[in-house]
Amino acid sequence: MPPEPYRGRFAPSPTGALHFGSLLAALGSWIRARQADGGWLVRIEDLDPPRTVAGASLAQIDTLRRFGMESDHKPLWQSERGDHYQTVLDSLIAGGHAYPCACSRNDLAPFDGRHPPHCVASQPERPPAWRLRMTETTVRFMDALQGPQSFALQTGDDVVLKRTDGHFAYQLAVVVDDAAQGITEVVRGADLLAETPRQIHLQQILDYPTPAYLHLPLLLDAEGRKLSKSEAAMPVDAADPLPALRAAIRLLGIEPDGGSVDDLLRHAVRDTDWRRLAGIRAIPAPPI
Known part of the structure; x- marks a missing residue:
């Protein structure tokens, strides 16, 4: 295992x-971690039971393995970490940073879906969600690809930390787990760029270290929509990983070199120059 x-x-x-x-x-x-001679972890974000597909997490881990990428430590399942999230939420409540809210989406519709300074719940007796209290603060950070970023927190909604159904929300879990796992850089799609300042705000409240960030260009389908599972994107072929792996490497701005998964990955680590992608927010998904 490499040093970390x-x-x-x-x-x-x-x-x-x-x-x-x-x-x-x-x-x-994965490439970013290997270029830094560092560690790479897999975390399963299974916090939404109605959307979770039985067996999908193990299938995803197996697909990654077939593409030559294996976690350097045992994968973490967020569904097993509820006690940790509750402890952090309790500390936020005690510090006055989180508040209960019974507002529904319909209640918030007149406010463009954002929470006003006071609750407008039509059914205040319903189980509340817990929200993070946003401040009139501007969060600034440098993204390794997208450059300097600046966001005024008060222009967004008060982030949900725990939902009305009792499940913990992504924003709380991702911040807690990045800190718990010692993540030093978050590499992900540019569709999550706007979520980053809220996460940094929560990190600062909790006195957690803020990792570096690199947001990759978002892949778009033929209609210009985000390529995602919700748009019925085709799964990659784990039985024949080379075509998809070569296509992904080309999107990083380099020509694939090698006839095996291991060779392709080794040369990608050697040749990837992130400056080629600087400032690019979205690119068309290639045919595979």
């Missing part, structure tokens, strides 16, 4: 088979 001054991660949701957009995110984070 650097630690990255790939965190898929087990809502279906791994598609090409997820493969690109996994490959980018």
Whole structure:
């Protein structure tokens, strides 16, 4: 196992088979970790039981293995970490940073879906969600590909930390787990760029270290929509990984070199120059 001054991660949701957009995110984070002679972890973000597909997480891990990418430590399942999230939520509540909210989407519709300064719940007796109280703060950070970023927190909604159904929300879990796993850089798609300042705000409240960030270009389908499972993106072929792996490597701005998975990955680590992707937010998904 390599030394780990650097630690990255790939965190898929087990809502279906791994598609090409997820493969690109996994490959980018894996290459970045290997270029830094660091560690690479897999985390399963299975916090939404209604959307979780039975067996999908193990299938995703197996697909990654067939593409030459294996976690350097045992994969982490977020569904097993509820006690940790509750402890952190309790500390936020005690510090006055989180508040209960029984507002429904319909209640918030007149406010463009954002939470107003006071709750407008039409059914205040319903089980509440817990939200993070946003402040009039501007969060600034440097993204390794997208450059300097600046976001005014008060222009967004108060982030949900725990949902009305009792399940913990992504924003809380991702911040807690990045800190717990010692993640030093988060590599993911540019569709999550706007979520980063909220996560940094929560890190600062909790006195967690803030990792570096690199947001890869978002893949678009033929209609210009995000290539995702929700748009019925085709899963990658784990039985024949070479075509999809070569296509993903080309999107990183280099010509694939090698006739095996191991050769392709080794040369990708050697040749990938992230400056080729600087400032690119979205690119068309290639045919495979």
